[in-house]
Amino acid sequence: MSPKQQRGEATVEQVLDAALGVYAASGEPGLTVSAVTKASGVSPGSLYHHFGSIDGLVTALTLRWLSRLLDRLSGALQRTRTARTGIRAVVRAYLDFLREHPDAARLVHSATADRYGMEHAPQIRAAQEARLSPIAGWIQARTAAGELAPLPGPLLESLLLGPVIGVARRWLSVGDVDLDEAARTLPDRIWRSVRP
Template sequence: MTRHGRSAETIGRLLDTALELHPGDFTLRALTARSGVSMGSLYHHFGSLEGLAAALYSRCMAELLDTLVTAVEGAADARDGVRRAVLAYLGFAAGHPDKARFIHAAPYAVDLGPHAGRIAADKAERLERLNGWIRRHMEAGSVAPLPAAQVEMLLIGPVAEVTRRWLAGAPEIDLAEAACVLPERIWRSLSA
């Protein structure tokens, strides 16, 4: 195996182990013990526990955003795309609760602030694809002309809150029920 291949394998092992450990024993000691990777190697690749958390957050967020982009880009129209995005988010949470939990908990559990620029850069292309899709539908008149932040609150806000509560074990939250109720209601909030 080449040096680059070993580095990629080490990085992957550390990220996978961090996801397995979160939220329980998310410490440097536990990460190195469980992964078999030395502390020096962890610092070499990530600089700190927070650097590793930022990389894991970016990886999990990329998977979620890729799921959303695929959902909307395959849609027949704006209504179908919004509905697909809602279902894709809920499906991602149901299928990958460990990743969804990390996405929702990491910003509060670990100081990702020093890595905010890198995290934003990692998300930029995917977010631009999502925003571009919604802008095209605004320009066509099927989606209300709203600022991007408001679109995000209307589209992702309700789904993210349902996901957070489901991950926390709230007994009144059922993702299947949310999948029946939310798509059309969210579409009505965004339609022109």
């Protein structure tokens, strides 16, 4: 990689880090070109060069953290030996991600991220394929082995992650969910819905 490319990548990382800080402090309405350039120390021209617009920046920031969440879930699954322990590992990994990165999790679960996801689902799926394939492969292998109910992959994925995403949204928005209790309770409840 050339020095120019390295500087470009460093600038992108600097802007993304600053943008998350602005989002944490001011929410989505505070994510403006002025606020992000002030926090990051880069020029507006550099922001537009790398992201095209503030919407492009928000999209890049959301996809960055979605990638990190998916990497965490995939890594948790790969270290398990059974469907049941895999479910437990995914629930714990997801909830740990929330605790460790609440601002990023709030962005990933935001209405803006939902809107973008609905409008660009095929592109997001294609861009995240490297991260999603190990999860889909794990589900397929466990289904083929008879450890999970013989349901279509997307339905199993929804049953596995839907309750965790619901808890995440509730914790992020209302704050009345005990994540330790969720980590103890959800895996067995999810297991009952997907076991053969």
